[in-house]
Amino acid sequence: MKVISRLAGLLLLCTVLPLNAVVETYEFTDETNRERYHQFVDELRCPKCQNQNLAGSDSPIAQDLRRELHRLLEDGRSDREVVDYMVQRYGDFILYRPRFNAETAVLWFAPGVFLLTGAVTIILIFRRQKNKQVVAVDDSPLNEEEQKRLQELLAKDDVNA
Amino acid sequence: MVQRFKLFLPLAIFAIVAGLFYVMMNRIDEGEYNPQTLPSALINKPFPSFAMPQLEQLDKTVIQADLLGEISIVNVWATWCPSCHVEHSYLNYLASERNVVIYGVNYKDESDAAQKWLQEKGNPYRLNIFDKDGKLGLDLGVTGAPETYMLDHRGFVRLRYQGPLNEAVWQEKFQPLIEQLQQEQQAFLQSAVNWPQAGVQG
Numbered sequence: 001m002k003v004i005s006r007l008a009g010l011l012l013l014c015t016v017l018p019l020n021a022v023v024e025t026y027e028f029t030d031e032t033n034r035e036r037y038h039q040f041v042d043e044l045r046c047p048k049c050q051n052q053n054l055a056g057s058d059s060p061i062a063q064d065l066r067r068e069l070h071r072l073l074e075d076g077r078s079d080r081e082v083v084d085y086m087v088q089r090y091g092d093f094i095l096y097r098p099r100f101n102a103e104t105a106v107l108w109f110a111p112g113v114f115l116l117t118g119a120v121t122i123i124l125i126f127r128r129q130k131n132k133q134v135v136a137v138d139d140s141p142l143n144e145e146e147q148k149r150l151q152e153l154l155a156k157d158d159v160n161a
Numbered sequence: 162m163v164q165r166f167k168l169f170l171p172l173a174i175f176a177i178v179a180g181l182f183y184v185m186m187n188r189i190d191e192g193e194y195n196p197q198t199l200p201s202a203l204i205n206k207p208f209p210s211f212a213m214p215q216l217e218q219l220d221k222t223v224i225q226a227d228l229l230g231e232i233s234i235v236n237v238w239a240t241w242c243p244s245c246h247v248e249h250s251y252l253n254y255l256a257s258e259r260n261v262v263i264y265g266v267n268y269k270d271e272s273d274a275a276q277k278w279l280q281e282k283g284n285p286y287r288l289n290i291f292d293k294d295g296k297l298g299l300d301l302g303v304t305g306a307p308e309t310y311m312l313d314h315r316g317f318v319r320l321r322y323q324g325p326l327n328e329a330v331w332q333e334k335f336q337p338l339i340e341q342l343q344q345e346q347q348a349f350l351q352s353a354v355n356w357p358q359a360g361v362q363g
Contacts, residue, residue: 047199047304060269061304064295089302091202 024063026070033073040069043096044086053096201310201321202302208235208316209300216267216275216289223290229316232342233262234309234335236286236326237298239270240278242306248325249282255331256285265289268298268306311338314346 028034038055044065046057054062054069065086072082086094098104142150188194203209210225228235236252238245255261265286267275272291279289292298301310304323311320320338322330 047302050197059305060295061298064299068299087202089202089299090304091200091302093199 024066026066028070029074036079037070037073040073040082041066044069045094045096047090047094195323198323199302199304201318203310203318204321206318208310208312208318209297211290211297211300213297214291216265216272216291217279217284219272219291223288225316227288228264228312230314231262232314232339232346233264233287233312235264235266235312237266237268237301237303237306237308237310239268239306240274241270244325245307248307248327249285251326251328251331252285253283255326262287266297266301266303267291268303269293269295311335311342313342314349 026037028037041055042053044054046052046054046059046062046065048059048061049057052062054065068085069082072085077085083095083099087099092098092101092104098107100108185194189196208225208228212222212224215221215223234255236248238248252263256263263286265288267289269292272293275289275291279286290297295303301308302321307325309322309326310318313319319342320334322334324330326335
């Protein structure tokens with residue numbers, strides 16, 4: 001019993017309680033705006049903390065940006081306008097889903113290029129192994145000449161022993 | 162033989178990556194590169210327009226035009242910001258000894274505390290914009306205090322520096338730019354003087 005409760009205690013230590021840094025709540029006129037808001041705070045990056053999105057950051061600048069985002073959405077701005085507003089102030093950096101342009105092309109293409117390189121490598125390796133197997137496996141019975149040579153070799157071996 | 166070399170491929174890749182990390186860490190240590198520093202989206206764009214109370218006289222409104230016409234720096238500060246304490250005496254020095262025009266943006270602060278700060282520590286600013294909600298800060302793309310922007314004579318943002326100013330930073334980033342901006346200003350004034358003549362000749 002003691003063991004079980006200890007194990008349970010250890011397990012409890014291992015769990016991570018979901019911590020939500022967002023403290024303020026906003027009222028929305030309609031459900032779509034609420035969904036858009038959550039989508040945006042997920043995909044916009046906090047300029048101060050760098051590796052957090054707006055939803056996960058409690059820095060003052062993230063609070064300001066969430067307030068602005070709420071205002072823009074309630075003003076009836078389109079997604080495009082919201083993104084432009086953010087990029088005008090903080091550059092492409094603020095977008096976790098970067099727009100496609102010359103500077104971000106590498107970001108967009110790199111995964112595809114890596115995937116392709118990997119696939120080609122694997123195909124090449126498999127092909128080579130297949131070829132090797134074809135050479136190695138030759139299980140046709142020995143012909144007369146081969147039989148003779150085998151006997152000779154075995155006899156030689158016997159003499160040596 | 163080729164097979165032999167292939168065995169060492171992972172080691173070679175590891176060595177290259179480790180070398181890269183080492184170089185980057187060195188650059189961070191020496192202050193050449195800071196992952197926290199972001200390129201400002203405002204570079205070579207006009208300082209954003211605004212209308213906000215002046216910290217020294219809260220019933221007075223400051224607008225964008227009040228900052229234009231001279232090469233200047235705009236310093237974003239707040240009493241809650243520890244690095245701003247460190248930076249303040251250097252700003253005093255810049256204003257009094259080097260005649261640098263400094264405008265302040267008092268960022269997300271309490272006006273009482275900020276006014277007291279200026280009385281106690283000295284006021285290097287020509288004027289202070291009281292940005293209580295961080296609206297102007299947002300338009301500037303401020304990520305925190307202190308931050309310093311350099312404006313040319315047209316009021317275009319030419320440099321953004323994140324972090325406290327000191328002599329080393331000033332000599333490395335600001336001084337060369339000031340000299341360049343002064344030349345640009347001279348060239349502009351010259352062309353303005355020559356303009357009617359050029360018009361007649363053309």
